[in-house]
Amino acid sequence: MFVNYFADEARSSPVNLAVGRTILTVWLVWKTAMYDWNEFFEVPFYLTPEFTWAVPPVAPGLFMTVEKWMLIALLVLFAVGYRIRFTGGVSALILAHFGTVREIQNNSGESQALFLGVYFLLFYSLFSETHALSVDGLRRTRDWSVDSLRSFIVSGRDSYQLPALKWSLLVIAMIYFGSGFNKLFPNGPFGGFHAGYFGPVTLSRIIVVRDAFYQWHVPLGPALVEYPALITAGSIGTLVVEMGLLVAVLLGVTVTPFIIGLLGFQTGVLLLLGIFVDTYPLLLTFLAWDRIYERVVSDRALDVVFDGQCYFCMRSLYLFRILDVTDTVRFIPQAEAPDAYRQRGDVDFQSAMYAFDGTTAYAGYDAFRELLRQFRVFFPLVWLMGLAPVARAGTRVYRYVADNRGTQFTCQVESDD
Amino acid sequence: MLLQSLIEVLRAYAGLVLPLVFFGFFAVAGLALLFNRHPEVRRTFAVGFVVVFLLCQVSLVPLTVPPLTTYHKFSNTWDQERVEYEFRVVDENGQELRFDAKSTLEFEGIRMSRLHHQMLTEYSEEENRVVARFLLQSAREYRGELEAGGGRNSLVWSDGGVKLRHATNFPAHGHVTTWTPAELSQYGEFVGLRLYRVEIESSADGSEVVSQSEAVVFEYYDEGEPGAAAELEARDVR
Numbered sequence: 185m186f187v188n189y190f191a192d193e194a195r196s197s198p199v200n201l202a203v204g205r206t207i208l209t210v211w212l213v214w215k216t217a218m219y220d221w222n223e224f225f226e227v228p229f230y231l232t233p234e235f236t237w238a239v240p241p242v243a244p245g246l247f248m249t250v251e252k253w254m255l256i257a258l259l260v261l262f263a264v265g266y267r268i269r270f271t272g273g274v275s276a277l278i279l280a281h282f283g284t285v286r287e288i289q290n291n292s293g294e295s296q297a298l299f300l301g302v303y304f305l306l307f308y309s310l311f312s313e314t315h316a317l318s319v320d321g322l323r324r325t326r327d328w329s330v331d332s333l334r335s336f337i338v339s340g341r342d343s344y345q346l347p348a349l350k351w352s353l354l355v356i357a358m359i360y361f362g363s364g365f366n367k368l369f370p371n372g373p374f375g376g377f378h379a380g381y382f383g384p385v386t387l388s389r390i391i392v393v394r395d396a397f398y399q400w401h402v403p404l405g406p407a408l409v410e411y412p413a414l415i416t417a418g419s420i421g422t423l424v425v426e427m428g429l430l431v432a433v434l435l436g437v438t439v440t441p442f443i444i445g446l447l448g449f450q451t452g453v454l455l456l457l458g459i460f461v462d463t464y465p466l467l468l469t470f471l472a473w474d475r476i477y478e479r480v481v482s483d484r485a486l487d488v489v490f491d492g493q494c495y496f497c498m499r500s501l502y503l504f505r506i507l508d509v510t511d512t513v514r515f516i517p518q519a520e521a522p523d524a525y526r527q528r529g530d531v532d533f534q535s536a537m538y539a540f541d542g543t544t545a546y547a548g549y550d551a552f553r554e555l556l557r558q559f560r561v562f563f564p565l566v567w568l569m570g571l572a573p574v575a576r577a578g579t580r581v582y583r584y585v586a587d588n589r590g591t592q593f594t595c596q597v598e599s600d601d
Numbered sequence: 602m603l604l605q606s607l608i609e610v611l612r613a614y615a616g617l618v619l620p621l622v623f624f625g626f627f628a629v630a631g632l633a634l635l636f637n638r639h640p641e642v643r644r645t646f647a648v649g650f651v652v653v654f655l656l657c658q659v660s661l662v663p664l665t666v667p668p669l670t671t672y673h674k675f676s677n678t679w680d681q682e683r684v685e686y687e688f689r690v691v692d693e694n695g696q697e698l699r700f701d702a703k704s705t706l707e708f709e710g711i712r713m714s715r716l717h718h719q720m721l722t723e724y725s726e727e728e729n730r731v732v733a734r735f736l737l738q739s740a741r742e743y744r745g746e747l748e749a750g751g752g753r754n755s756l757v758w759s760d761g762g763v764k765l766r767h768a769t770n771f772p773a774h775g776h777v778t779t780w781t782p783a784e785l786s787q788y789g790e791f792v793g794l795r796l797y798r799v800e801i802e803s804s805a806d807g808s809e810v811v812s813q814s815e816a817v818v819f820e821y822y823d824e825g826e827p828g829a830a831a832e833l834e835a836r837d838v839r
Contacts, residue, residue, distance in 0.1 A: 215771045224706060228735050229728070231715045234615040235667070238623070273634045277627050280668035284623065287667065289711040294774035299670040303650075306630055310637050310646060351647050355654065359672045362658025366673040372660035380678060389679045389807030396801055396810040397685050398777035399699055409808045458776040463672075 186443045186470045189350035191436030197474050197509040198344040202265065202317040204352075204469040205308060209263035211465035212275075212301050213256050216282060221248035230288050238284040248285065251278050262305070265318020272309030276302045297462050300359065304352045304466065311348040316341075317506050325499050333498045337490070337505050337515045349470065353439070356466055357430040360446060364426030381419040384412035391415075391456055400458040408456070418452070425449055443467050478509050482558050485512060487540040488551065489525060489533060492517025496589050497537060507559050536586055549575070549582040608664050622666050683801050686717035686818070690740045691793040698788055700736065701780040703773060704743035710775075720796065720819065733794045733821035741791050747782050793822035 187200065222245035230236050240247035255278045262271040283298035308315075315321055325333060365373075367381050380386030391405040409415055425445030432439045450461045488504075491497045505515060516522075518533045525531060531538055531545050539551035546554045553569045556562040568574055611618050633646035656662045657669050665671050688700035702710030720729050773779070796819040802812040 218771045227705060227711060228731055231712055231719060234619060237616055237620045269634050269637065273631065284667040289706060291712060292774055296670045296672060299668050302668050309634055310643055312637060354651060358655055358658050363672045363674055365659050366676040370676045370678065372663055378678060385807040386679060389803050390675055392808065392810055393679065393683055393801050393803055396813060397799060400777045460772045460774055460776060
């Protein structure tokens with residue numbers, strides 16, 4: 185269910201990395217878009233003056249607001265995989281700046297989570313070359329020969345290395361390990377061992393004192409402390425999932441029980457103490473999204489016949505080839521098209537790309553629509569492309585591109601041979 | 602111990618050391634990104650980061666500075682007798698309502714425990730009044746927003762008075778002491794602020810609170826000090 189990338193960073197598709205970028209972006213955009221920096225600087229005192237060096241000296245509210253919108257724009261570009269090294273790296277820097285400034289007034293998990301986002305962005309950017317399912321991946325095909333490109337479109341690739349997910353898994357595992365370790369050694373490794381979490385007292389006290397002091401309306405905590413064995417199990421379970429994740433990562437065994445345990449633990453913290461820890465999205469980046477995606481895509485057999493000498497045509501199929509994780513689409517160069525297709529009266533391979541689903545031949549624009557339909561996750565786009573005005577415009581655009589691909593786009597190039 | 606002493610020495614130069622660490626980190630990260638085509642660069646940065654990060658997580662480096670962080674939560678021992686502090690706004694009828702920290706900033710507001718500490722140990726009486734005036738004003742503004750159908754945070758707990766559209770806001774970090782319009786409707790105009798010291802004693806097995814007492818340690822009223830309030834309006838204790 186969850187992947188231990190430390191055991192093996194290779195996957196049969198790069199889908200998980202693309203989903204990881206998307207999750208990071210949605211989380212960080214949603215969170216940081218809510219920041220009201222003008223309001224932040226209306227507070228007439230600084231609680232942690234040590235960090236005030238991070239405050240812009242002039243018009244800090246305006247400065248940080250501009251930064252916020254820059255960050256959002258950069259993150260959107262990062263999500264689609266455009267110049268990941270730059271967009272991810274600069275996003276990390278801005279996010280760290282946000283975290284530092286917020287820590288002036290509040291060093292809770294709300295601010296600290298921003299730094300976790302920084303580490304993820306940095307590792308995603310450090311291994312920017314591995315983002316195959318991205319705009320950058322498509323741009324890199326400029327350096328491929330026509331034969332390499334054709335070979336990729338026809339055969340795909342068996343394996344993709346995803347080191348960004350390996351290192352970010354290690355980072356999140358270390359964060360939780362530190363949290364567990366600190367419960368056992370609250371004053372550092374040489375400051376004495378604390379056994380409080382091996383019994384019910386510590387956690388029970390936290391629950392009942394907070395319940396007495398804070399206004400939290402979920403009466404679950406006080407009911408649970410009636411069962412010391414349950415509280416003890418919860419305490420020890422917390423240590424096990426917090427510290428066990430790193431052990432599991434390093435041993436290369438399954439991380440699924442530990443990540444599910446952490447998600448449950450965080451939900452428990454929300455229910456018992458009213459504290460929302462927003463690291464859920466980070467943990468979800470390690471879900472085997474590629475396996476879920478495999479179950480979503482259509483199992484119909486689709487043959488796509490394309491111009492095997494047209495560089496532009498093949499580049500436009502690059503992302504589709506990667507998305508075909510179940511190999512249900514057979515990409516066939518025109519020269520190798522079966523006679524059954526050649527002999528049909530309703531096809532003209534010289535004028536367009538074709539898709540065949542067994543009975544119907546789809547040309548050009550419709551062929552692309554069928555490709556998108558195959559992957560199902562694009563169903564809103566497929567629906568949109570089916571609307572009459574969109575379809576008319578799309579068909580014209582396709583026609584123009586197809587007719588001018590030799591003059592307006594890089595179409596014919598020398599082969600390797 | 603040696604490291605702790607070193608940190609104490611460096612603390613005096615925090616204004617120089619902290620930005621150096623921050624920008625130094627990103628200078629190294631920037632170089633690593635710039636030359637990330639080389640496997641040895643990627644490996645060196647990743648391993649170096651992980652080693653430093655691990656030292657911070659297990660407190661071998663006893664101080665973490667941005668962009669490094671830890672997630673050490675609920676690790677301090679909670680004694681049988683515990684002292685907490687809390688702000689309460691006071692309405693014109695003398696009713697008290699626990700201060701909703703989200704009045705000050707999104708999600709969770711400023712760190713109240715730190716503010717309590719500063720007010721009781723660091724700030725002068727005048728600075729405390731500036732803080733109180735700010736909190737009171739923030740509470741009024743936030744209340745106005747809530748009563749007008751606005752809201753800065755989505756709520757996991759609501760009495761139904763918070764509109765569904767606010768559920769699209771990013772979830773707040775803390776959901777305790779969350780004001781709702783229905784609750785606020787029971788209060789008159791906010792006129793003052795009190796800081797309470799609350800002593801909570803729990804049983805030896807931690808399963809119940811056996812006693813709780815409280816005392817006002819600071820209070821502030823706009824109307825009580827009209828001249829002072831006007832004077833403080835333009836003050837800043839940063």
